[in-house]
Amino acid sequence: MVAENEARTRRRSAAKHKSILDAAALAASNVGYDASTIELIAAQAEVGKQTIYRWWPSKAALYLETYKQLVSGVTMPSTDHSCRHRLQRFLVALFSVYSHTSAGNILGGLIGEMASNLEVRKTVQSGLLLERSSILIDPIRAGIASGELGNVIRAEESADIIIALIWKQLLIEPQALNTRFAKRAVDAALGYQ
Amino acid sequence: MVAENEARTRRRSAAKHKSILDAAALAASNVGYDASTIELIAAQAEVGKQTIYRWWPSKAALYLETYKQLVSGVTMPSTDHSCRHRLQRFLVALFSVYSHTSAGNILGGLIGEMASNLEVRKTVQSGLLLERSSILIDPIRAGIASGELGNVIRAEESADIIIALIWKQLLIEPQALNTRFAKRAVDAALGYQ
Amino acid sequence: MVAENEARTRRRSAAKHKSILDAAALAASNVGYDASTIELIAAQAEVGKQTIYRWWPSKAALYLETYKQLVSGVTMPSTDHSCRHRLQRFLVALFSVYSHTSAGNILGGLIGEMASNLEVRKTVQSGLLLERSSILIDPIRAGIASGELGNVIRAEESADIIIALIWKQLLIEPQALNTRFAKRAVDAALGYQ
Amino acid sequence: MVAENEARTRRRSAAKHKSILDAAALAASNVGYDASTIELIAAQAEVGKQTIYRWWPSKAALYLETYKQLVSGVTMPSTDHSCRHRLQRFLVALFSVYSHTSAGNILGGLIGEMASNLEVRKTVQSGLLLERSSILIDPIRAGIASGELGNVIRAEESADIIIALIWKQLLIEPQALNTRFAKRAVDAALGYQ
DNA sequence: TCGTAATCGAGACGGTACGTCCCGTCTTTTC
DNA sequence: GAAAAGACGGGACGTACCGTCTCGATTACGA
Numbered sequence A, B, C, D: 001m002v003a004e005n006e007a008r009t010r011r012r013s014a015a016k017h018k019s020i021l022d023a024a025a026l027a028a029s030n031v032g033y034d035a036s037t038i039e040l041i042a043a044q045a046e047v048g049k050q051t052i053y054r055w056w057p058s059k060a061a062l063y064l065e066t067y068k069q070l071v072s073g074v075t076m077p078s079t080d081h082s083c084r085h086r087l088q089r090f091l092v093a094l095f096s097v098y099s100h101t102s103a104g105n106i107l108g109g110l111i112g113e114m115a116s117n118l119e120v121r122k123t124v125q126s127g128l129l130l131e132r133s134s135i136l137i138d139p140i141r142a143g144i145a146s147g148e149l150g151n152v153i154r155a156e157e158s159a160d161i162i163i164a165l166i167w168k169q170l171l172i173e174p175q176a177l178n179t180r181f182a183k184r185a186v187d188a189a190l191g192y193q
Numbered sequence E: 001t002c003g004t005a006a007t008c009g010a011g012a013c014g015g016t017a018c019g020t021c022c023c024g025t026c027t028t029t030t031c
Numbered sequence F: 001g002a003a004a005a006g007a008c009g010g011g012a013c014g015t016a017c018c019g020t021c022t023c024g025a026t027t028a029c030g031a
Helices: A004-033 A038-045 A047-055 A057-070 A083-100 A103-116 A120-147 A155-172 A179-190 B002-008 B015-031 B038-044 B049-055 B058-071 B083-100 B104-116 B118-145 B155-170 B178-189 C002-008 C013-029 C038-045 C049-055 C059-071 C083-100 C103-116 C117-147 C155-172 C179-190 D002-031 D038-045 D049-054 D059-071 D083-100 D103-116 D119-145 D153-173 D179-190
Strands: none
Touching: A004 A038, A004 A047, A004 A057, A004 A103, A038 A047, A038 A057, A038 D038, A057 A083, A057 A103, A057 A120, A083 A103, A083 A120, A083 A155, A083 A179, A103 A120, A103 A155, A103 B104, A103 B155, A120 A155, A120 B155, A155 A179, A155 B104, A155 B118, A155 B155, A155 B178, A179 B155, B015 B038, B015 B049, B015 B058, B015 B104, B038 B058, B038 B118, B049 D179, B058 B083, B058 B118, B083 B104, B083 B118, B083 B155, B083 B178, B083 C083, B104 B118, B104 B155, B118 B155, B155 B178, C013 C038, C013 C049, C013 C059, C013 C103, C038 C049, C038 C059, C059 C103, C059 C117, C083 C103, C083 C117, C083 C155, C083 C179, C083 D119, C103 C117, C103 D103, C103 D153, C117 C155, C117 D153, C155 C179, C155 D103, C155 D119, C155 D153, C155 D179, C179 D153, D002 D038, D002 D049, D002 D059, D002 D103, D038 D049, D038 D059, D059 D083, D059 D103, D059 D119, D083 D103, D083 D153, D083 D179, D103 D119, D103 D153, D119 D153, D153 D179
């Protein structure tokens, strides 16, 4: 009985949950990360403000989840290609999502909030960075192992450079996150100059 | 440029100007960039709020100037040394200022504001980035010319990497901006892996 | 009218409402109408500034309601007496409230704001003047009907004179609104010279 | 030499003085009494703010003088006519000035300021009211003496009523200060009902 | 089929900072 | 050496959101 109740409640909550994430993404699309107040998102989702606060401690936490959902479809290409090529294609796909959805906007906002909010800093660090950087590290390690990358010794360093370059670009000129930038970033990180 | 400045700063009180910058730096030290409200800075500087708004369009603009003043003493070492060494020593000196003054705190705050504020983005880009990155580019160009840096072709790329790594570190773990990090960043940017 | 009120005051806290009116009256007592800032009243009522702005469009609107509440206990004496006597007693009671509460102070302030603020002008006109003048007109009409007031033809004119004399006195020398003044005003308005 | 200097200063001052009064009247015409800030008047008069503060302690004092200048041309008609007629013609002329210049606007503003400012209250009382009411009292006294006004005993009372009615009308509906109102006010004050 | 308890929308609430306006005084610069 | 131009400290304004807290209407369940 309890389990059944819980299930039903969960199901209902899940629908709300999704509509809130959608509303958050839409709001970021329409008015940008910063102007997307909790109030606006709640209204958009046809939900009470409290319902949002019940599940996420802050706007940043909500948007972290929204961001993850938006980029969840971007995966690293298979090992049939060179490391350099795989990374390039991955970044191109990622940037495509950034510009076609509000994901770029959201990531920029989250990066901005890290500066001021310790909680957000930790959350982004553990909930986003680690996980994303491991996606990059794997192909680089494979490239080192295959001898493709003669100059690279530490895969973490290279992944770090890629992420750092993307973040900086997001802050300075987000619309320039294009194919050309993807290639430059990968080459710079892997020592192809 | 001088004439333009003179026109814009007509009759501005130099003493107030300084006391406001000092108060801003002090406030960032005491309570951090974000909690440093204009009201607090004005009170600290014993100045009316309007006196700040008269000369700076935003908190970010005020802190950009404060930041520049704080790091103005950090200069690139002379050409007696290798490029790698010069960059390392420069960064070590810079990070020392970051941790001993509120400069690191402020730069983090500014980077955070870039995400949300187009005006700040432009200002930081033109008022900080260009000028700082040229400081880095010069020694790298010298290193390329002297044959010290065999692998590096484009100095701008390397300077970009250094700045990107610093920014990312400021956002994630500012207190880790130390000598070790300086060496790693320079080596990563110059292809010494 | 009740339904309309109910719609507009949906979920308004009666306790806050009262505490705000009380705080406004107290503030006017302590520091006068003009120095009673919204901020001060809010602090006095232990209420956020926005809670006041949510329900009243301006300080004048708030004080109009405060005034009405303060004078709501002053009523026209019964018809057992002559018109002249009734009006006199009514004014004496009114002036007593003026001097024992902040009502006089407030009315003076409202009159002052009428000069500068079109909105206030309308509000005072419809919300105060019409309703108060009808209180005066009734006994005068009764006096005309009973033959007591041979010289008076238009009751509105007499009521007008009484109100005008009170307003002018409030502006010039509020502390002189006493029994003697009440008698003079009534006699002047009714043609007993 | 001193005398010559003084004369020159005085002459210069007199010109400024006039230009300030003109600017004040113009500003009241254009934007109303309340929005006529000292800054605006100073700019309009091509004069420093301080120059105004040197001669007048407050905006009200400045406008009191401006008002007097504007209505200085309105005088009581000669004794060839009845008291009632003289007063009526005087008021009609006064109201004409009110509507054709900013005098009405200004008087309304001054009345409004009386409520809040003790200094203004005194100034208007002594500098305006006494002097104006004596203008009204004279013809009423003459009317009483000639037997024209059988019902009127105290001239001051009647003058008071006229002024009170005008003030109230200025606050409530200034544009209704017309010939009809002049007649009604005079008749009400003199007991012609 | 109906009460009744949980849920949730709607939004009121105390609070904080914002950026603006104007006051009346003080300072600099220009004529 | 006077006065314009306007910088200055100060203080209230009305607004925007924050995150918390009621209040009712709706709903979905057990009787």
